[in-house]
Amino acid sequence: MSEIIKRIFNNRVIKTIIDVSMRVDIVTASSSIAYFGLLSIFPAIIIIATLLPYFGLTISTALSYVQMAVPTSVYDFSRPIIESILGQKGVGVLSASIIITLWSLSRVVASIRTAQNGIYGVQPKTIAIIDRFISMAWMILVLGIMGILLIIASVGSNILEALPISANLVQQIESAKSPVVIGGLFIGASLFNWVLPVKKPRLQWALVGTIVQVAIIIWLTKIFGWYVSLASQAYTFYQALSSAIILLLWINFIALAALIGTIVTATLEELFPSQNDKLAVIQTFGKSIIRKNGKK
DSSP: HHHHHHHHSSHHHHHHHHHHSSOOOOOHHHHHHHHHHHHHHHHHHHHHHGGGGGTTOOOHHHHHOOOOOOOOHHHHHHHHHHHHHTOOOOOOHHHHHHHHHHHHHOOOOOOHHEEEEHTTTTOOSOOHHHHHHHHHHHHHHHHHHHHHHHHHHHHHHHHHSSOOOOHHHHHHHHHHHHHHEEEEEEHHHHHHHHSSSSSOHHHHHHHHHHHHHHHHHHHHHHHHHHHHHHHHHHTTOOOHHHHHHHHHHHHHHHHHHHHHHHHHHHHHHHSOHHHHHHHHHHHHHHHHHHHHHHHO
């Protein structure tokens, strides 16, 4: 029996998976990401509430996208506090919300990037402040792409009916809302997995990691509904606090799924290295031999 276990753990695939998984404490890393993610959500909702009238959108429209983005159990439990925040307006509140949101999101991206670099076993060559600006730039790019897709999807219910097009076409465009939102989220996750780490994985492995992330999130969504039904009974003493706790848990699970996807990508990168990686290993090995011979 011990011989079988030894063979299993000496297997190259198993050893690589264990090695990559042990490089970063993904539970602690996901908690850090979830903390800053929760910190950015509520001021971001205030910003959205301020911008809604400029796009001809209503609070109901915004809530419909929230409903598509989170499990039904999380949406039902968090809807009252989201509606309350959406009702907050004012220039002072908006200015503070923008500052808090940008800072929190930059910390989210920086936390994700740090965890990804740890999983890949690399360290950024830039100093901390430059690395923060890089994180901010990628955050703006990814959020911009996702935002454009969401705006395109939101145009349907408000403007399409005024255009001289058939009702059938309007209905088809309306039915495409969910795929557009899901597609935008998938593109955003793929970009995070592909371009955010210092070591850029190959695109095919980044896509595989993203698919794993999405699959885990879908699986967690089914389990999370059962968990929320129990947690909501325990946290009924205060609606706002209980909603924050539920959102924090959900963001933590999403962050955990994202890091597991990164582990899958990094494992595939090491099991199937590119030609450039192979040449780099050979060159490093050759230099080490030359140094040893030189010392002799």
